[in-house]
Amino acid sequence: MQRTDLAELGEFGLIERIKKNTETVQPSTIVGIGDDAAVIDSGSHYTLVATDMLVEGIHFDLSYTPLKHLGYKAVAVNISDIAAMNGFPKQITVSIGLSNRFSVEAVDEIYEGIHAACKNYKVDLVGGDTASSKSGLIISVTAIGEVPKEAVTYRKGAQPNDVLCATGDLGAAYFGLQILEREKQVFMENPNMRPELKEHEYLVGRQLRPEGRTDIIHELKERNVVPTSMIDISDGLASEILHLSQHSGMGFSVFVDNLPIENSTLLAAEEFKVNPITAVVNGGEDYELLMTISQKDYEEIKGIPEITPIGFVTKEKNNILVTKSGEHVQINAQGWKHLENS
Template structure:
């Protein structure tokens, strides 16, 4: 038999391969695999949104520095982010966990305390889930359920030429927070008596351990009367996500380096680690900010928002997805984010 390694496909290639084998047959299935959430018609003026993400110990988190309470919160936030990326509002979640006997009852209480805190923060109900034994560490799978008005939904595929590309918050902070935590872990292994030196890096570490879904932006856009023409959350880095929007919309893009939002803390820490802040912003991932496009006419409605940066515009040349540097050079944007099936 011919054996094909998963690494030859990568995560997105595998998803596309699976997608090609399944065609929705029910009229209620409006959107299946391929966006931030599945879209289901309930026969009302709203669509139902459903999204699932899995966090696996040793792949997505390291319990040597990730507190269980923060981990529970993050597991919910990253799924709520997918609902927000459809311009939707989260309503319910289910949580399934795979556990080994190394975890105590008190440890699981701590994990679920984080889940409960996230439920309160995002106004969602925990309505079910499953528990199972695990021989390979802790596994957390969360399904988020939300709703969106049918005329307000934002897919990845709706961008048009000259639409303005928008980014919320700042980028690269989560990746730098991870680098700090990994460095502290290495130093601790060499010297167990050392004390962590992370007080001045609380923002970066917080962005890694306890990210927030940008549900606030959904409400802000709604209040401003703006419906994004396309939208995605930034889980794998700005470069990867802009390519998703371009590929699914059949568009090209120009993104201006000088407009990409990067926090001062990220700049300083990237310099400390001798890495490019721009590279981190483009490829770091796990920021869980929102990347979206708007019509030119909507710019005036949100131009003064302190939470939104306008980083570029869409073009009608799908072969040209480019970064425009401060010096005026143009370079193809390539996704170099983390490919966990290559590990």
């Protein structure tokens, strides 16, 4: 029997392979595999279902990740997927795999973070599972949300001349990770050294305790604006642009000058001698929203300070970065690729 390494497909190739061989038979299944969340017809509205798994040694390092923050993040990254469908989260389930090195008190800390996230996003923890693990800590969260049928937003749907927008700022989570990894190395070489994190509080916070942007979904609802397409920025801006391009069959032009970058991110880029645009385009884990807005609706949302226009949609399926000098650079995804180093 032929054996194909998972690294040959990568995460997205594997998802496409599973999707291709999966048949849906329930008429209530509107969208299955392939978007930020599954969409199920619940009569008066659509129910949204999203699942993410965080695995120790792959998605987090407990040498610098507080358990409370980890619990919060596990919820927030799923809330982000519900927001990316223009929906509102309602419930979550949490499944957790634990090795015998974890105490009851450690589990309490994880759930303290989970409960904090539930309170913040106004969602109910309604179930889950616990199991033993021989490979460290594993947390899997499923988020359940709702969206009016007329307001659901997919990765497909972008039209020529739509405005491409991003929420918040980008690249901070990448540098938060670089700082944490650097301080870990310093500590390993000299355990008497205290980590220097205070001046990088914002960047580290963006890595350890991100937020799902449900606030933006409320802003859009108040203005009766439905994006033509949307995705959350988890694997890097370039990767998400290519997803929107593939699903919509359109191209995107992105202006480097318009990318929203915090001053602390620019300072960290200088410190680490990394081009900040590289971090923004390929860094990932920002959990901001990337959306396309029709020209007629853009007037309604352009006053929202947390939404920045960064480009536009083109009929030609060509994805480019436009530099300050006017040079056109092809967009290629170089962000985090799961399964390659597993």
